Amino acid sequence: MPATTTPARVVSELSDAQRAALKVSYTVRALRDRRPAAVLRGPDVRPRHGDVVAAAVTSVGRHTRLELADGRRAHLFPGDLVLAAYAARYAPDQFEAVPPADLGPCHLVAAGGIAARVVSAHTAMTAPTCLRPLGLAVDGQGTPITMSALAGPPAPRPLRPIPTLAVVGTAMNSGKTTAGAALVRGLSAAGRTVGAAKITGTGAGGDRWLFTDSGAREVLDFTDAGLATTYRIPVERVLAAAVGLHRRLVVAGADAVVLEIADGVLQPETAALLARDELRSLVDGWVFAAGDAAGALFGRERLRAAGLPVVAVSGRITAAPLAVREAGDRLDVPVHTPDDLADPAVAAALLAGRATAAERSA
Template sequence: MRVGRDLRVAPAITAREGYLVAGRIHGTKSVYNQIEDVHGRMVTLHDGDVIVGVLGHRNALHGYSGYVPEAITVGDRLHLLNLGGVIGVCTSQNPEVGKPFDVEILGAVLTFPDFEDRSGVPAHIGMNAIALREEPRTDVPVAFVAGTCMNSGKTAAASRLIRYLSREGMTVGGCKLTGVSLRRDTLSMMDYGAKWAVSFTDAGVVTTSPETSKRVARGLVRYLADAGAQVIVAELGDGILGEYGVQAILGDAELMKAAGAIVMCANDPVGAWGAQRVMTERFGLGIDVVTGPATDNAVGTGFVERELKLSAINARTHPEEFGAFVAGRLSRGL
């Protein structure tokens, strides 16, 4: 759903996830003080700036948690919950990001789908969204990139893998299946060589949940396969025990039939150990390779290889080795 610099707003606001609202920023911040524009550029916010955001919830360990209130009227003060423009009521914050910006609600953003319609309708990100087909396709191998928590190196690993696969001549589709709306990760996938890169936002979902994640994941994987991807790299935003629905995806037997490789990003050796237990005991799945900060040097890689009997390759420092290893796993499904 794209909006221009000139738009119309209405006082009647639908207080549900996905609806666009205009708001005025109040306050000044020195950290976590930016918003992503429609092109993916980060713009620093200042007191008095007017923005367009989307109503949604967030449950981030290293950021904010918040929800959409039952009713919203013009003049209400809500909060900016993430860099992607998600707006709601903040209930908890990580001290590293400080208090969120206050957002004074100015009205509901209107769109005019009918040429002669002058009244408009409230804009929703589901308008013009990808039509999801949930019937799974398992003939295109998927590398699922999961992590122990947010900021564990998932996007870096997914991007390095995409670069390797694309340089090997494969047509790569990238997707982010869970999390909270932000274009940064899919833009990184495109920068590294993905022919297509889509996320749950493209499917009309602001923030994934256990109720939405499986449907979205099936639909996006099917979309990329139908588009012509020979291999798909799918990032699972947040952690395997987070609240954005990763468990529902890992527990979907049909989706896991397409899993050519499972990459686990861990922040430390304990996280790698716990991830192996969770994947094996809860989902009956194996991990093909561990990467992320836990593999930043020989201390971590040695633990993973010796104690967990798993391969450990740092995607940032050894991208070729990492890419070749995962490609070898994926080749079994090609």
């Protein structure tokens, strides 16, 4: 790598072989066809959330595969070169991680391409996959490439409100994405042109592909708004991204929208979002995903305390008929299985129950 500038901040060219070998992760998929030609490195380089990093795999741990731009999960081996983004990770079932303060060794903390340093982990987790950063990816002027620079274009404010359902839950793995995908199927079968977006979480394509396969006309997530993850991002930035994604779905032709909010109602950014009027005005009805009856009751009450209309409960709780009965005896909203939500009559009824209010405000 021939080097230029000062030893404290060195711009080094990547060889043609290195560029070709880069495994471009889902999170930075916008760079698949325009791979960086150089990296910035040196003791004065301080990574920030959203900076794109080229790194070598030094050991393979928890994440044995990297999700590529097209959704394929590529096997990882020591010596592989990857293109990822620095960001924080919030995953109680896996890793808690934060962007490092320097270009020293770090970890691959999400298969979608998130580089960070693990600060805590679930006891079931094996050691993380380790990375050795080559440097921050830079453009032709030597400026670091950021997720913000890769964001899609903004969309104008819709002329009228579009009926919107949102799914939120107790925690990760509570069944939110499954419920959201079922709603997409049900609304599509009911004749709606559905747009779907995951507005918080960690960069990964699995949920996007599921929404697409379920029939959504257009699917977006926060990475399309320039965020690698939403953990430890100011709520104003996350909210602006959510509103922008909703507008883009409407411009793409959606006449019904399904949103998913990742993690759980106690996660800091989720809790902050649920308290914002801008999100209240965007969403007409909420489906709460829970793993058990107690979680369903807690979530219903927490959303209502925030002034958010809960129209149904779903999630992993629906796998247990006894838990459904326990919750049903105490809830005044229906508990729907994913199959229920995929029924066009059920999905349309949930949407119609709040669509009238949206239309009156137009």
